Amino acid sequence: MLDDLFVPHTLESAPAEARPIMEGTARKFGHVPAAVALMAGAPQVLKGFLAANGAFEQTSLTPLQREVVVMTVATRNACHLCVAMHTAALAGLEAPAELVENLRERKPLPEPRLEALQLFTLAVMDRRGAVTDEEMRAFLDAGHTSRNALEVVLGIGAYTISTFANRMTAAPVDPAFQPFAWEGEPT
Template structure:
């Protein structure tokens, strides 16, 4: 928890609530660290996270990872599409978003053509497995945040503002 507090400059309420199960908190932090160390580029990782977060209705994760995408310099149209669950303009990132949905919809029994579609956009089989890692980590997070009613802390709340055309 100290590392999380150091990273954000405060202890997010969600982390404090996840600490109600030290095993869950540790499991999430370890899975997240492994996902962050994966070969997926940072924007691709955020596409995975935002796809899981919006699917699972975790407003906290949507807010936090909207901020993460903005910190990466992501286009606001990408952010808006991810937040609304719409197809992405970037074909490579859209292939990834669609693959995440396919993994979730099929509980991992992804048809060969869906895997091929991901590979045709420059991703690898290793990346496909890393998507599963990201889904696992953020399924833990989003479900636990919803279960505990985790608050959207002030620094993250500004990222819940409705997006505008000018954004």
């Protein structure tokens, strides 16, 4: 049985390289999230995700736009933990309920610019970056820029690390995010 292959580390059991990261995460969240405790078994993966995510958070995309990218990746990859966490983040941003519901259910978004962002994110994922001229034009015509297009790639990269690691390790949804639990399958 492989049930004990991935161990949720504590500050005491984690590899030395992961401990400072876990301590910082605990200060930020008040606890070490399960995903971090599990990723700590490979400190470079944890560092890589946090570095990519930190860079993504500094892009010119708004917080709401970044959440659209993250939720699109998370639902596409069926990461229950990421969907729950980022539904909570959307609640914190006071995102409209219809937007949140449509993101979770993979439905068209009510706001055209955000819908264009969601469709572009899916196109980048589906085509491994080689989007068509029509897909790029639709994205640009919705008010996005070439810079935004590359920033979408960064968001996809960061959250591919997270969603894949969370699925591989079967990271559970932390109690704080249980109200936002989601059950979905990859598309």
